[in-house]
Amino acid sequence: MDRDFENENNDILPFKTSSSKDKAAAKIWVTASGKGGVGKTFVSSSLGITLSKLGHSVVIVDLDLSGANIHTVMGVKPSHMNIRHYFEGVKTLQELVIPTQHSNLSYVQGFWDSWSPIDFTMEQIQALIPQLHGLRADYVIVDLGAGALEPHLELFKAADEKFLVTSPEPTSIEKTYRFIEAFVCHTLKQDSTPESYGNMISTLRSHRQRTLGKPFSFRSFLKEETGLNYDFFESLTAKPVRLIVNSCRYQNHSELGYGIKSVCNKYYDLSIDFAGAIDFDNAVWQSVKGREHVLFAQPFTGLAGQFLTTCKQLIDPEELRAVV
Ligand SMILES: Nc1ncnc2c1ncn2[C@@H]1O[C@H](COP(=O)(O)OP(=O)(O)OP(=O)(O)O)[C@@H](O)[C@H]1O
Numbered sequence: 001m002d003r004d005f006e007n008e009n010n011d012i013l014p015f016k017t018s019s020s021k022d023k024a025a026a027k028i029w030v031t032a033s034g035k036g037g038v039g040k041t042f043v044s045s046s047l048g049i050t051l052s053k054l055g056h057s058v059v060i061v062d063l064d065l066s067g068a069n070i071h072t073v074m075g076v077k078p079s080h081m082n083i084r085h086y087f088e089g090v091k092t093l094q095e096l097v098i099p100t101q102h103s104n105l106s107y108v109q110g111f112w113d114s115w116s117p118i119d120f121t122m123e124q125i126q127a128l129i130p131q132l133h134g135l136r137a138d139y140v141i142v143d144l145g146a147g148a149l150e151p152h153l154e155l156f157k158a159a160d161e162k163f164l165v166t167s168p169e170p171t172s173i174e175k176t177y178r179f180i181e182a183f184v185c186h187t188l189k190q191d192s193t194p195e196s197y198g199n200m201i202s203t204l205r206s207h208r209q210r211t212l213g214k215p216f217s218f219r220s221f222l223k224e225e226t227g228l229n230y231d232f233f234e235s236l237t238a239k240p241v242r243l244i245v246n247s248c249r250y251q252n253h254s255e256l257g258y259g260i261k262s263v264c265n266k267y268y269d270l271s272i273d274f275a276g277a278i279d280f281d282n283a284v285w286q287s288v289k290g291r292e293h294v295l296f297a298q299p300f301t302g303l304a305g306q307f308l309t310t311c312k313q314l315i316d317p318e319e320l321r322a323v324v
């Protein structure tokens with residue numbers, strides 16, 4: 001059923017019903033990074049816009065617990081209704097969905113009142129996941145804050161598609177590897193007792209100190225040194241972490257993703273996917289200043305093509321709809 005919705009200017013906007021109503025659960029795409037400021041919010045918003053242009057209904061959920069930015073890149077003022085109302089039990093997540101002026105595209109406002117933080121329990125985050133799947137949309141894009149915090153890792157783990165954004169800078173690349181290691185450990189932690197996890201971490205630490213710089217297989221390590229369940233490596237191959245290298249200025253930046261992929265293979269025995277290189281373009285931040293997302297302000301640029309290529313690779317071909 002259609003319903004009306006109020007935006008931050010108190011205008012009544014029509015709520016755009018999902019084409020997937022009464023269909024399958026919304027697919028969750030999560031965007032994370034080891035380092036801050038590398039372009040997660042730009043990538044999340046761009047993936048969402050691209051999917052919406054392909055005819056899919058999209059809700060972008062701003063879950064940057066340190067301060068919301070999705071509304072900023074979408075060119076709208078922060079709404080008084082935000083994700084805090086969900087966590088405080090005042091509203092359902094669906095009730096917080098705010099339509100945009102663009103068809104198929106809505107968002108959930110994140111915390112802008114970060115002077116009053118909420119300490120999330122793992123239970124709250126786990127309870128959020130079915131709510132995200134239950135949103136009336138084909139795709140729910142979750143924009144996280146920076147770093148390998150437990151809530152981030154938990155949401156990343158639950159995602160149908162996991163995007164890890166890095167810039168080509170060494171500081172960001174280093175934190176990308178740390179994020180991947182933290183993600184592996186987080187997943188193992190949940191499959192183990194605190195005691196066996198503690199033993200595994202101390203064995204891992206001394207093993208890595210002995211073998212630093214040499215190829216290392218998480219999989220073999222777990223098999224040989226501990227009694228832990230290592231089956232999740234199979235699911236990681238089926239649903240790999242997808243790396244996006246953002247803000248590429250040179251050809252060698254664009255190729256960096258292949259290097260990171262092969263390091264993960266060689267040093268962790270982990271398969272990740274290089275999902276795309278995105279150019280650095282001054283139009284990105286200029287369009288934020290101009291309060292219109294670059295993919296709307298300049299829809300036919302190389303940047304738009306790069307996001308289109310990434311999205312098309314990940315959408316079921318049967319779901320590809322001819323729009324754009
Ligand atoms: N491809 C790009 N070309 C040019 N500028 C970019 C590009 N991607 C992002 N930016 C700019 O870089 C800055 C940081 O981007 P963004 O806010 O998306 O990063 P973030 O990872 O979400 O940051 P945070 O960790 O604070 O949430 C912004 O000013 C944005 O406009």
Ligand SMILES: [Mg+2]
Nearest residue numbers: 040041064069
């Ligand atoms: Mg951000």
